[in-house]
Amino acid sequence: KAGVTQTPRYLIKTRGQQVTLSCSPISGHRSVSWYQQTPGQGLQFLFEYFSETQRNKGNFPGRFSGRQFSNSRSEMNVSTLELGDSALYLCASSPSTLAGGPYETQYFGPGTRLLVL
């Protein structure tokens, strides 16, 4: 199976702009989670989607939003970019079935490196 893919891999934006990042999960995986990774704060959870519904949200401002499509692909959007939004944004997918157990493991994509100038 193909792994989690994220596009674009690199992005440069200026303050005040908005950006949309895309994530395609492993085939058959229904859950997609997003994380922000910075040198100062480490890895922080943004949100998680399952069957087009946001099930969980981390402690980020409303400028960060996301959505999931019927084919489980997900996008995250950051509006009114700030310098502090420069980070590696990681997407992870998991099967997320009711059975739980090993199905709850999250598999990560290569990330999108966002630089805000």
Add this chain to the structure above:
Amino acid sequence: AQTVTQSQPEMSVQEAETVTLSCTYDTSESDYYLFWYKQPPSRQMILVIRQEAYKQQNATENRFSVNFQKAAKSFSLKISDSQLGDAAMYFCAYRSSGAGSYQLTFGKGTKLSVIP
């Protein structure tokens, strides 16, 4: 809220030797999952090993094994016969098993260097 602590920001090991990375966590839950992820310079986060809290037996994956001490809330990773390709950031992560808690909580990471 759960917290994960990795007390060793950096470690080094000689090639072919054994190294242990430490991780402690704080939770009031009795059932949960613990993970070790590896992030090489390429930035792709790779699952190394996983442990379910209800299982007493320590997980093992080839050269990687864990020492899971539930009462002490400790989850260390042992890498045997270290190889140059093991050089990376290693993250310990916690995930609740409860419905509504789907995120991973990560430690700050340990940078492992492998000396030839």
